[in-house]
Amino acid sequence: MKLFIDSNIIFSGLMKKSITREILLSPNFTFYIPDFYNIELEKYKSTILEKFGGSAKDLDELIKIIHEKIIVVVEEEYFDEMKRAEKIIGKIDPKDIPFIALALSIENDGIWTRDKHFSKQTSVRIYSTKELISIYKIKKK
Template sequence: MMKLVLDSNIIFSALIKKSKTRDIILSDLFELYAPEYIFNEITKHKELLLNKSKLDRGDFDALLLLLQKHIHLLSKDKYNEKMAIAEDILRNIDITDSPFLALAMALSCSIWSNDGHFKQ
């Protein structure tokens, strides 16, 4: 099964609307990974995501839990050895995406993202 690291924007997209993105995450066609802190990011932006999704709080929380069940969350110690390289690569692009790149390098897989710099 193909492994992919999910960028935050993919999970945000899956939360905001019913879409192919959400369907793919829930399908188990891929082994999906993300840094474990990603759900802290979601919590930080929860009100905005909730408003954009037009879901009530209960449905939103249920969807979030469902998505979490399909994503392997890995702690920083699983990719920390690749962080310096990832930061060097993304320093002048978007250094905040370094954990996603480091995790992808540690797992030897691709990143699923809507960010243009990951498509290069």
């Protein structure tokens, strides 16, 4: 499955050992994220470390492992869809325009997010963690 992933999902997977982390590491999924994710990670890394419960070195190692599963897409790849994405989600949450633009630019199965407001648009399929847990369990068999 090809999914675009909300930064908060990655942060959640980094903070604690969970089904979210298992899904992130599963070979059954390919994840994409806009390039500004790296800025967000640096911004929230100290908060993530506090909740991680391990050393900074251990967190860096986990980040490296998870990043091997995530394709970071530069803005040039989805820039042409930014105006269309703005019409779709700009009034709901302007910070999510790049996620929709990215999803409109590359063939995919949808966006994995916990943000309920994504469901207010109908252009891109949205998956909740609960839905992906069901899919993950089926694919894991």
